[in-house]
Amino acid sequence: xxxxxxxxxxxxxxxxxxxxxxxxxxxSARDEYKGKDGIFLDANxxxxxxxxxxxxxxxxxxxxxxxxxxxxxxxxxxxLGNGSDEAIDILFRTFCEPGIDNVIICPPTYGMYEVSANIxxxxxxxxxxxxxxxxxxxxxxxxxxxxxxxxxxxxCPNNPTGNGVKWNDIKLILENFTGIVVVDExxxxxxxxxxxxxxxxxYPNLVLLQTxxxxxxxxxxxxxxxxxxxxxxxxxNKIKSPYNINAVSxxxxxxxxxRKDEVVGFIExxxxxxxxxxxxxxTLSFVAKVYPSEANFLLVKTTDAKSIYDFLVSKQxxxxxxxxxxxxxxCLRITIGTKEENELLLKTLKQYK
Ligand SMILES: *Cc1c(COP(=O)(O)O)cnc(C)c1O
Numbered sequence: 001x002x003x004x005x006x007x008x009x010x011x012x013x014x015x016x017x018x019x020x021x022x023x024x025x026x027x028s029a030r031d032e033y034k035g036k037d038g039i040f041l042d043a044n045x046x047x048x049x050x051x052x053x054x055x056x057x058x059x060x061x062x063x064x065x066x067x068x069x070x071x072x073x074x075x076x077x078x079x080l081g082n083g084s085d086e087a088i089d090i091l092f093r094t095f096c097e098p099g100i101d102n103v104i105i106c107p108p109t110y111g112m113y114e115v116s117a118n119i120x121x122x123x124x125x126x127x128x129x130x131x132x133x134x135x136x137x138x139x140x141x142x143x144x145x146x147x148x149x150x151x152x153x154x155x156c157p158n159n160p161t162g163n164g165v166k167w168n169d170i171k172l173i174l175e176n177f178t179g180i181v182v183v184d185e186x187x188x189x190x191x192x193x194x195x196x197x198x199x200x201x202x203y204p205n206l207v208l209l210q211t212x213x214x215x216x217x218x219x220x221x222x223x224x225x226x227x228x229x230x231x232x233x234x235x236x237n238k239i240k241s242p243y244n245i246n247a248v249s250x251x252x253x254x255x256x257x258x259r260k261d262e263v264v265g266f267i268e269x270x271x272x273x274x275x276x277x278x279x280x281x282x283t284l285s286f287v288a289k290v291y292p293s294e295a296n297f298l299l300v301k302t303t304d305a306k307s308i309y310d311f312l313v314s315k316q317x318x319x320x321x322x323x324x325x326x327x328x329x330x331c332l333r334i335t336i337g338t339k340e341e342n343e344l345l346l347k348t349l350k351q352y353k
Contacts, residue, residue, distance in 0.1 A: 009178050010205040012231050015095055015150055025238040030058050056247035059237065063250050066257045067225065073197055076230040079237065082244050084186060084209045084224030085112055090236050091207065092120040095150040095180060103151040104141060108134075108160055108325045110184060113153045125149070131327055134161040134291075136169040142176055150179045157187040160322050160333045162293030164191055174203045180232075182207045187295035189215035189267050190274075197227055204229050212253055214296060215267050221249040270296050274336045280346050281334075286353065288330065297335045305330050308352060315348050 013021070029043035046053050064075040071078075081087040096103065102123035105113045109129075117124045127140045141152065152173060157164045174181050185208055188195045200206055208227040213219035223245060226236065256263075278290045281300055286308065289301040302308050305323035309332060312319055320333040336342065 011178070012204065012229070015179055016235060017093075017095065017097055020094055020235060020239065023238055026242055028055070028058055028242040030055050031242075052247055054247070056243050056245065056250055058242050058244075060245050060250055063245075063254050063257075066254060070257060070260070071195075071197055071227070073200065073227055074230075077200065077227055077233060079226040079228070079233045079240075080245050081224045081226065081236075081240065083213065083222040084184070084211045084226070085116075086240070086244060087209055087224055087226040087236070088112055088116045088182075089119070090239050091151055091180065091182060092116055092122055093239055094232075094235050096120060096122040097148075098122060101148045101150045102146070103153065104144060104149060105153045106136060106141070106155075108158075108322070108328050109153070109155045110159045110186075123148075128327060129158070129161070129165075134158060134163050134165075134327070136165050136173070138169045138172050141173055145177060145179075149177075151182055152177060152179065153182045153184065155184040155186075157185075157191050157294040159187065159295065160297070160299055160320070160325070160328060160331070162187075162291055162295045162297060162299050164193060164294045167193075167196075170196070174206060177205065180205050180207055182209065184209045186211045186214055189263070190271060190296050191294035193294075200227060200229070204231075207232060212256075215270075216253075216256060216263055217266060218253060218256060221252055223249050223253050269339075270336050273339060273342050274298065277334075277336060277342050277346070281349075284349060297333050299328070300332050300334055301330045302332060303330065305332050308332065308349075311352050312345075312348065317345055317348055 033042060043055055045055065060080045061075065063080065064078045067078055068075045079087060081090065098121035102125050103117055104125045104127055106127050106129050114124050125144050127137055127144055129135060130137055136154065154165060154170055170183060183196055183206065185195055188210060196206065196208055200208065206228065209224065211224040212221065274293055274296065278293070278298055281287050281290045281298065286303045287300055288303060291299040305321055309319060309321045322328045322331045322333045
């Protein structure tokens with residue numbers, strides 16, 4: 001159990017939707033009988049077939065045990081989703097009453113928060129990050145909170161700007177908000193500061209998101225993590241579809257966790273390449289600015305984003321055009337590739353105009 005040192009005004013039962021509080025979850029065959037051995041005639045599976053004929057563990061306990069050791073947090077504080085996108089959707093379904101409640105996001109930021117809000121018919125209050133520094137405007141965030149505000153999304157390091165936001169600002173929001181503060185740490189492995197995992201015990205209203213899609217290189221498997229109080233994790237488990245992580249993904253991630261050193265190597269290379277690319281890109285005449293990055297991509301302000309984007313596409317190099325987004329005018333977001341890919345990108349860009 002995590003021990004909460006600090007008593008905020010936060011009371012979980014006050015912000016959970018009533019239908020979720022009273023929800024009796026679906027109980028699968030694998031929930032009702034947890035033994036490993038026996039003749040299984042309880043789930044209408046095909047016993048004649050071998051391999052993947054059995055439903056996977058609904059709570060992914062083996063996998064969580066490994067993640068628990070890696071992240072130094074008890075299994076009961078871990079939720080696994082079909083990508084962190086599933087966790088984002090479940091946050092809305094747990095806390096936000098459609099048509100009534102609202103959430104705060106701080107653009108420019110990850111697009112899924114707003115899409116997930118729209119799908120769930122939840123209002124979005126936008127409090128933009130400060131220009132250029134892309135930090136939280138905490139004063140406005142706190143001022144815009146109303147009685148129907150249930151979630152505040154903070155992305156750190158932020159996508160698409162690449163920077164981290166200040167812990168003191170996050171702390172101020174955590175301590176002055178009776179709803180949930182979601183800190184999305186999808187890119188934390190590339191950052192020069194630590195995850196907020198160690199802060200979970202002090203803040204019962206903190207939910208952290210991480211993923212196997214970025215540093216771990218397993219975007220195709222769709223496995224994301226949420227870390228929070230055991231009470232919040234239980235709610236997520238009640239709501240999720242029974243077998244949300246398939247057996248193959250569970251197996252492969254489990255194996256990957258045994259090759260942790262490989263990931264440390266990836267991160268090292270990507271960070272080195274990032275700084276090299278940042279320096280090189282800055283020398284190009286049509287590059288106005290390369291923003292500092294704590295992630296595996298660079299936000300690059302150019303003089304003519306659309307035409308550079310089109311030029312790169314014509315050379316079969318695809319980057320992300322973020323120039324239509326407020327505060328990102330003229331910007332392209334470029335993911336750090338292999339050394340060879342990055343060199344080819346630079347060589348190609350030098351041919352522009
Ligand atoms: C890529 C990304 C994710 C990852 O989503 P998955 O569903 O786990 O692949 C989450 N948050 C942010 C900010 C991202 O950029």
